[in-house]
Amino acid sequence: MDIQTFLQQFVNALSLGSLYALIAIGYTMVYGILRLINFAHGDIFMVGGYLAFYGVSAFLMPWWMAVIVAIALTTVFGVGLERVAYRPLRDSPRISIMISAIGASFLLENLAIVLFDARPKAFPVPEFFAANFVIGGVHIASVSLVIPVVTGVILAVLLWMVHQTRVGMAMRAVSTDIEASRLMAIDVNQIVSITFAIGSALAAIGGILWALKYPRLEPLMGIMPGLKCFIAAVIGGIGSIGGAVLGGLLLGVIELMTVAFLPELTGYKDAFAFILLIVVLLVKPTGLLGKNQGEKV
Amino acid sequence: MGSLLQTIEVNKKFGGLAAVTTLNMDVQDGEIVGLIGPNGAGKTTSFNLITGVYTPTSGSIQFQGQEIIGMKPHAITRLGVARTFQNIRLFKEMSVLDNILVAQHMRMGTNVLEATLRLPSYIKKERHIHERARALLEEVGLSRHEQDRATSLPYGKQRRLEIARALATEPKLLFLDEPAAGMNPQESVELMDFILKIRDQFNLTIVLIEHHMQVVMGVCKRMYVLDYGVTIAHGTPEEIQNDPKVIEAYLGVG
Amino acid sequence: MNTSLSKKPPMSRDKILTLCAAVIGLVLLFVFEELFDRFTMQIFKLCAINIILALSLNLINGFTGLFSLGHAGFMAVGAYTCAILTMSPEQKEINFVLVPIAPWLANVHLPFVPALLIGGLFAGLIGWILGVISLRLRDDYLAIATLGFSEIIRVLLTNAQSVTNGALGLKGLPRFTTMWWAWGSAILITLFLVLLIKSSYGRAFKSIRDNEIAAESMGIDVFGMKVLSFAISSFLAGIAGGLLAHYLTTIDPKQFIFLKTFDILLIVVLGGVGSITGSVVAAIVVTISMEALRFLDGPLNLGFMTTSGIPGLRMVFFSALLMVVVIYRQQGLMGKAEFSWDALSKIGLLPRRGSAAEKGGK
Numbered sequence: 001m002d003i004q005t006f007l008q009q010f011v012n013a014l015s016l017g018s019l020y021a022l023i024a025i026g027y028t029m030v031y032g033i034l035r036l037i038n039f040a041h042g043d044i045f046m047v048g049g050y051l052a053f054y055g056v057s058a059f060l061m062p063w064w065m066a067v068i069v070a071i072a073l074t075t076v077f078g079v080g081l082e083r084v085a086y087r088p089l090r091d092s093p094r095i096s097i098m099i100s101a102i103g104a105s106f107l108l109e110n111l112a113i114v115l116f117d118a119r120p121k122a123f124p125v126p127e128f129f130a131a132n133f134v135i136g137g138v139h140i141a142s143v144s145l146v147i148p149v150v151t152g153v154i155l156a157v158l159l160w161m162v163h164q165t166r167v168g169m170a171m172r173a174v175s176t177d178i179e180a181s182r183l184m185a186i187d188v189n190q191i192v193s194i195t196f197a198i199g200s201a202l203a204a205i206g207g208i209l210w211a212l213k214y215p216r217l218e219p220l221m222g223i224m225p226g227l228k229c230f231i232a233a234v235i236g237g238i239g240s241i242g243g244a245v246l247g248g249l250l251l252g253v254i255e256l257m258t259v260a261f262l263p264e265l266t267g268y269k270d271a272f273a274f275i276l277l278i279v280v281l282l283v284k285p286t287g288l289l290g291k292n293q294g295e296k297v
Numbered sequence: 298m299g300s301l302l303q304t305i306e307v308n309k310k311f312g313g314l315a316a317v318t319t320l321n322m323d324v325q326d327g328e329i330v331g332l333i334g335p336n337g338a339g340k341t342t343s344f345n346l347i348t349g350v351y352t353p354t355s356g357s358i359q360f361q362g363q364e365i366i367g368m369k370p371h372a373i374t375r376l377g378v379a380r381t382f383q384n385i386r387l388f389k390e391m392s393v394l395d396n397i398l399v400a401q402h403m404r405m406g407t408n409v410l411e412a413t414l415r416l417p418s419y420i421k422k423e424r425h426i427h428e429r430a431r432a433l434l435e436e437v438g439l440s441r442h443e444q445d446r447a448t449s450l451p452y453g454k455q456r457r458l459e460i461a462r463a464l465a466t467e468p469k470l471l472f473l474d475e476p477a478a479g480m481n482p483q484e485s486v487e488l489m490d491f492i493l494k495i496r497d498q499f500n501l502t503i504v505l506i507e508h509h510m511q512v513v514m515g516v517c518k519r520m521y522v523l524d525y526g527v528t529i530a531h532g533t534p535e536e537i538q539n540d541p542k543v544i545e546a547y548l549g550v551g
Numbered sequence: 552m553n554t555s556l557s558k559k560p561p562m563s564r565d566k567i568l569t570l571c572a573a574v575i576g577l578v579l580l581f582v583f584e585e586l587f588d589r590f591t592m593q594i595f596k597l598c599a600i601n602i603i604l605a606l607s608l609n610l611i612n613g614f615t616g617l618f619s620l621g622h623a624g625f626m627a628v629g630a631y632t633c634a635i636l637t638m639s640p641e642q643k644e645i646n647f648v649l650v651p652i653a654p655w656l657a658n659v660h661l662p663f664v665p666a667l668l669i670g671g672l673f674a675g676l677i678g679w680i681l682g683v684i685s686l687r688l689r690d691d692y693l694a695i696a697t698l699g700f701s702e703i704i705r706v707l708l709t710n711a712q713s714v715t716n717g718a719l720g721l722k723g724l725p726r727f728t729t730m731w732w733a734w735g736s737a738i739l740i741t742l743f744l745v746l747l748i749k750s751s752y753g754r755a756f757k758s759i760r761d762n763e764i765a766a767e768s769m770g771i772d773v774f775g776m777k778v779l780s781f782a783i784s785s786f787l788a789g790i791a792g793g794l795l796a797h798y799l800t801t802i803d804p805k806q807f808i809f810l811k812t813f814d815i816l817l818i819v820v821l822g823g824v825g826s827i828t829g830s831v832v833a834a835i836v837v838t839i840s841m842e843a844l845r846f847l848d849g850p851l852n853l854g855f856m857t858t859s860g861i862p863g864l865r866m867v868f869f870s871a872l873l874m875v876v877v878i879y880r881q882q883g884l885m886g887k888a889e890f891s892w893d894a895l896s897k898i899g900l901l902p903r904r905g906s907a908a909e910k911g912g913k
Contacts, residue, residue, distance in 0.1 A: 403770030
């Protein structure tokens with residue numbers, strides 16, 4: 001192996017890992033607030049991709065406008081989903097709300113098959129993103145540069161928001177103790193909606209970036225990235241934004257580097273995430289950056 | 298009469314917080330011992346340490362001379378240690394009778410095939426534990442409620458069911474965590490009689506946590522007082538009542 | 552309740568009724584075999600297989616209170632084990648075109664029943680091992696870990712080409728799953744589960760579901776019980792997998808993607824998490840209506856217009872139904888209740904027991 005191949009793989013891994021990180025943040029925020037695995041997160045990601053596609057191909061919008069509209073609509077959609085599918089179950093056993101999330105995911109996938117057609121669609125990639133650079137012998141598609149930048153900016157904004165603003169403070173309060181927050185006159189419903197809005201917007205951005213990177217839309221395209229990013233969030237320590245980013249990057253790097261340097265393991269690529277998940281859960285169940293929470297007896 | 302339970306220099310830390318510091322308890326066979334102290338003094342934590350729910354940071358706990366630290370709670374129960382919980386923990390979707398039957402599973406000595414195939418040996422054991430369960434329910438006055446859902450019972454009866462359930466495990470040592478919580482004076486007096494009665498009837502040794510001073514002073518021959526995890530006093534009710542350290546802990550003087 | 556323990560005459564009304572129902576059931580099986588075409592028979596067989604799957608998932612999710620999403624994996628283990636063991640050496644040679652089959656497997660050839668049992672036991676063993684590894688986790692962590700195991704199993708099946716023929720799958724399996732085997736297994740397993748749940752072990756499982764800490768303190772070896780329940784559940788899923796393999800006659804790893812677990816979860820939730828009766832009824836209803844609603848996917852004549860067929864509409868209906876049930880009727884069809892002849896008389900479908908005697912007394 002030479003340094004050039006290594007750099008090439010590293011750039012690819014960084015870009016994939018950042019994308020995982022972006023989606024993982026959405027999972028981790030929702031889980032932090034509601035202790036809910038939002039199984040439908042991957043499907044919201046898919047909806048974001050499709051909406052951008054229709055914006056460009058059916059409504060003939062310029063790509064930047066299609067992206068903005070898609071993000072906005074997906075955000076509204078995610079907030080609506082929480083209202084309909086999760087809010088009525090907030091005080092139910094955790095298993096019920098998880099089943100509802102699975103149902104929502106199932107429903108979105110099947111609706112997508114009905115509405116968008118099961119056949120894959122080619123996503124129109126604007127020239128700007130398709131451009132290829134060669135730096136020191138390393139080929140870089142511009143989208144591979146855009147992704148880490150977008151993730152970095154979003155991470156910075158979110159960390160600022162969570163730690164410096166009133167809304168962020170309320171979010172942290174709700175995630176620590178939902179009942180106490182209610183008593184402190186925090187509008188819990190509003191905070192949950194804001195969290196879902198942010199999570200869904202991130203899923204939409206992730207979906208669009210994914211489609212720019214792998215320009216092929218399918219109704220079930222959200223399942224695997226969705227699961228992997230949830231795993232990334234768990235590995236990093238669910239509930240922690242920094243952890244989600246760490247987990248996403250780690251997963252991206254491990255996945256691509258293993259395939260690059262141990263090609264005989266390529267067939268097992270989709271199992272890496274799960275194996276990593278199980279190892280982390282058994283060794284450090286709270287994830288790399290997570291805090292310990294036990295049941296009080 | 299020998300020592301049934303001994304805790305020697307038991308410590309428990311949660312993170313940096315010392316929940317229990319050098320707990321030295323000695324419980325003799327047949328005694329009723331009280332464990333009192335202000336909220337957050339480490340009383341329930343002490344119960345959890347002895348019953349195996351938590352593992353002590355250091356120290357030794359001996360039941361009938363056997364070291365029990367590191368044993369799982371169910372194994373400690375098998376040795377003859379039973380308990381109730383401060384915040385009642387019944388099997389809520391199960392009937393009153395089933396709640397008692399579960400607690401006898403361990404003593405049945407059956408295996409899954411014998412039980413599922415309803416071999417005659419199993420049916421015999423099952424009949425035996427049903428009889429015993431009904432007798433226990435009779436004892437605590439819950440016979441009428443045999444088929445009711447455990448959580449449909451009023452609060453006081455849920456407490457009694459929890460005690461009956463603990464008795465069903467055939468304990469030698471019984472831990473009661475605030476048995477009089479939420480009871481009025483009349484009920485508390487009944488509870489005292491009840492505690493004395495089961496002690497004699499089942500040959501029990503009892504350790505109880507209680508805020509209700511009338512109950513503690515009424516049934517306990519000896520008691521330990523905890524404050525911030527430290528045993529600040531230990532002795533007979535009279536000694537405790539006149540101990541300046543105890544008065545200070547309760548009234549917050551100083 | 553527990554008939555063996557209550558003080559009733561040996562041949563009570565309930566026993567007579569149960570016996571009658573069993574005889575009617577057997578006669579119906581005969582009649583069906585004569586009456587219906589092969590396609591309809593296939594649906595009835597699928598009902599039986601789905602009953603087993605739903606019951607086995609309900610044992611772990613509904614009765615022991617562990618949210619496991621790994622069922623597809625255990626089915627796959629049972630299906631592949633059973634299929635490989637029953638295939639004749641010639642059949643194996645035809646199937647394994649890309650990579651030849653491992654020599655130690657090439658000439659193994661067993662009859663259906665031992666193969667089915669070995670498949671189930673192997674799935675149970677894997678379930679036992681994975682249970683020991685993962686059952687320290689709780690709630691959603693357990694759910695995601697078991698889902699992970701099921702996907703790892705699928706990836707392994709895809710890659711272990713010399714054993715499983717990889718992504719190509721196994722084709723041309725003998726059609727061993729007759730009506731008798733399918734329903735015979737379903738009835739036997741239902742009976743087994745009823746007896747298990749009503750035994751001391753069933754009570755222990757339920758106590759873990761209701762309050763784990765209290766169960767442990769009452770002398771229940773919680774971890775051991777969880778592993779036991781998980782292993783039994785995996786064993787049953789493996790049996791169902793074996794039946795499914797010889798029902799479909801073709802299997803490949805993609806069939807056992809974790810979404811398959813969600814299909815079973817749908818049945819369990821609709822029937823009632825923690826009700827055997829609910830799972831049995833829901834398995835039959837869902838399986839039949841899945842077929843009956845197939846028209847939704849085809850061209851639809853709405854009177855004013857004709858659609859050209861919308862594939863997937865059927866599944867939209869079922870996923871929407873799942874959500875509606877979870878949100879508005881969490882207990883599903885049965886809640887935690889079970890079928891009993893007494894319940895039938897309570898809702899007036901049977902005369903009340905001893906009602907005549909009561910009247911006479913007054």
